[in-house]
Amino acid sequence: MSESALIQQAREIRQRLAINSELLRKKGLIIEDGESRHKYEIYLSAGSPINVRKIYSAHNRREIKEADLYVHLPFCAYKCFFCCYYSIVGQPKVAVDKYINTVKKELDLLIKTFPLKNIAITSIYFGGGTPTYLADDQINELIGFLRSKLHILPDGNFTCETSPDTMVGSIGKERLKALFENKVNRLSMGAQTFNDIKLKLINRCYNSQTVISAYKNALQAGFSNINIDLMFGLPDQTLEQWEYDLGMITELKPGWTQLYHLTIQSPRMHKMFTEEHNRFPSEEDIILMRIMAIEELKKHGYRVERAPDLFALPSKSEDTPPFYREKLGLGPSAWSSLNGLWHSNYPELKRYTALIEKGRLPISFATKYSKRHIMEREAIYKLRSSQLSRSSFKAEFGVDIEKAFGKILRKLSSAGLINDDGDSIALTYAGIIFASEALKQFFHLDYYEKLKKKILNNKTLKKFYLAQKDNKLVIGFSYLLRKLLGRLSL
Numbered sequence: 001m002s003e004s005a006l007i008q009q010a011r012e013i014r015q016r017l018a019i020n021s022e023l024l025r026k027k028g029l030i031i032e033d034g035e036s037r038h039k040y041e042i043y044l045s046a047g048s049p050i051n052v053r054k055i056y057s058a059h060n061r062r063e064i065k066e067a068d069l070y071v072h073l074p075f076c077a078y079k080c081f082f083c084c085y086y087s088i089v090g091q092p093k094v095a096v097d098k099y100i101n102t103v104k105k106e107l108d109l110l111i112k113t114f115p116l117k118n119i120a121i122t123s124i125y126f127g128g129g130t131p132t133y134l135a136d137d138q139i140n141e142l143i144g145f146l147r148s149k150l151h152i153l154p155d156g157n158f159t160c161e162t163s164p165d166t167m168v169g170s171i172g173k174e175r176l177k178a179l180f181e182n183k184v185n186r187l188s189m190g191a192q193t194f195n196d197i198k199l200k201l202i203n204r205c206y207n208s209q210t211v212i213s214a215y216k217n218a219l220q221a222g223f224s225n226i227n228i229d230l231m232f233g234l235p236d237q238t239l240e241q242w243e244y245d246l247g248m249i250t251e252l253k254p255g256w257t258q259l260y261h262l263t264i265q266s267p268r269m270h271k272m273f274t275e276e277h278n279r280f281p282s283e284e285d286i287i288l289m290r291i292m293a294i295e296e297l298k299k300h301g302y303r304v305e306r307a308p309d310l311f312a313l314p315s316k317s318e319d320t321p322p323f324y325r326e327k328l329g330l331g332p333s334a335w336s337s338l339n340g341l342w343h344s345n346y347p348e349l350k351r352y353t354a355l356i357e358k359g360r361l362p363i364s365f366a367t368k369y370s371k372r373h374i375m376e377r378e379a380i381y382k383l384r385s386s387q388l389s390r391s392s393f394k395a396e397f398g399v400d401i402e403k404a405f406g407k408i409l410r411k412l413s414s415a416g417l418i419n420d421d422g423d424s425i426a427l428t429y430a431g432i433i434f435a436s437e438a439l440k441q442f443f444h445l446d447y448y449e450k451l452k453k454k455i456l457n458n459k460t461l462k463k464f465y466l467a468q469k470d471n472k473l474v475i476g477f478s479y480l481l482r483k484l485l486g487r488l489s490l
């Protein structure tokens with residue numbers, strides 16, 4: 001059977017790109033084995049750790065005018081085999097009620113510690129887990145409480161993550177109505193794939209028809225700003241299946257689509273990856289999948305909103321806020337960034353709840369970034385959304401970007417990953433395909449390399465790390481970080 005026009009086009013583009021990890025290494029980039037399986041991550045623990053008790057006393061010294069609000073809702077109806085997020089499965093309604101009460105107490109505690117009332121909340125994000133595991137009355141209760149305690153601006157973005165199965169049937173429709181009436185104006189729905197066999201394989205408890213019905217129900221409820229998540233790199237996934245999934249997106253035409261490259265982090269996927277490695281698309285097929293997505297979505301009016309994998313219709317496109325924008329996070333694992341200090345809550349519900357019940361903030365660690373850390377992360381943010389410019393960087397930090405990152409920029413340019421002439425610096429087509437590798441260069445030296453040294457200097461970690469490499473596992477640093485190192489201070 002001959003290949004489709006899209007797959008052939010992707011193969012031609014791939015051939016012209018003529019870039020691979022080996023070549024990038026030769027050009028001086030630091031590339032770890034299996035790197036492309038890992039999107040770059042902005043490690044919170046990169047700064048200098050500070051005493052948790054000092055966070056809010058330090059904050060009190062300066063006035064914050066605006067902040068974004070994040071609320072973590074860790075409940076799910078099922079555990080997807082690939083999922084790397086903290087979530088609790090199959091909890092009864094009373095458990096969710098109890099959780100909402102705990103979040104309310106957390107906010108009350110914060111308000112006692114810090115003058116949050118005076119801060120204008122510019123946007124809200126409900127993430128999870130699956131925030132729409134909440135019933136309609138629980139949604140009303142939670143949002144009503146937040147509005148009663150915080151100064152929430154009327155026209156800001158209010159996004160809620162959701163799964164298709166929670167948006168169908170009469171209960172799903174009631175839930176959508178409650179969200180819309182509470183001024184949620186953007187939904188982010190995890191479809192993952194429209195292939196029914198694959199949905200079963202990854203333990204998503206619905207079929208493709210549910211995704212379509214859920215999307216239609218959301219439109220009917222009044223939502224006009226919807227994101228759909230798709231995953232690529234799934235076991236047994238072929239280029240043809242990926243083309244079908246992309247086709248479903250262009251048919252439904254949501255304002256956004258976030259494409260997630262499967263990262264091997266859950267124990268289940270880890271086991272499968274070790275024992276049945278061949279079932280996973282090769283690194284080359286992953287590159288083809290990325291090219292197919294860019295080409296197919298471009299044909300239907302989408303553009304890369306944030307490299308490598310967030311696409312939007314131009315009418316939905318938004319400016320990227322600065323990395324250091326103030327953010328208030330509630331719930332287990334939520335992190336906040338206030339007044340130049342970053343802090344994160346304990347990720348486990350039990351510990352989080354126990355601390356709040358004792359009248360203590362559930363903060364597990366806090367850190368202060370140096371100016372260098374902030375500049376690195378800001379450069380990454382702006383590069384991802386094609387908004388990095390020499391003049392605005394200078395205006396923002398009072399530092400010439402050449403002085404801060406000249407060497408890195410030259411390497412990226414010589415590897416063909418960025419266009420760096422004149423004022424604006426942007427990822428090239430190859431730079432978008434290899435965005436993870438490109439972006440990581442900004443903090444490899446000060447963090448990644450130090451981390452590697454720490455691992456290799458520690459007997460147990462070294463053994464584990466080398467075993468991973470020998471097995472040709474591509475679990476890499478982010479897994480090590482999460483599972484073994486916790487909050488390693490560097």
Ligand SMILES: C[S@@+](CC[C@H](N)C(=O)[O-])C[C@H]1O[C@@H](n2cnc3c(N)ncnc32)[C@H](O)[C@@H]1O
Pocket residue numbers: 076082083084085127128129130131161162163164188189190191192229230231260261262263264265266
């Ligand atoms: C919090 S979930 C979205 C909402 C909802 N819980 C759902 O799954 O439909 C965010 C997204 O993360 C992605 N995701 C989760 N684990 C992943 C992994 N190991 N690799 C890549 N993407 C992952 C999925 O695409 C998922 O839709």
Ligand code: SF4
Pocket residue numbers: 075076077078079080083084085087128129130163190
């Ligand atoms: S992907 Fe979504 S639904 Fe699945 S376990 Fe993770 S948070 Fe829950």
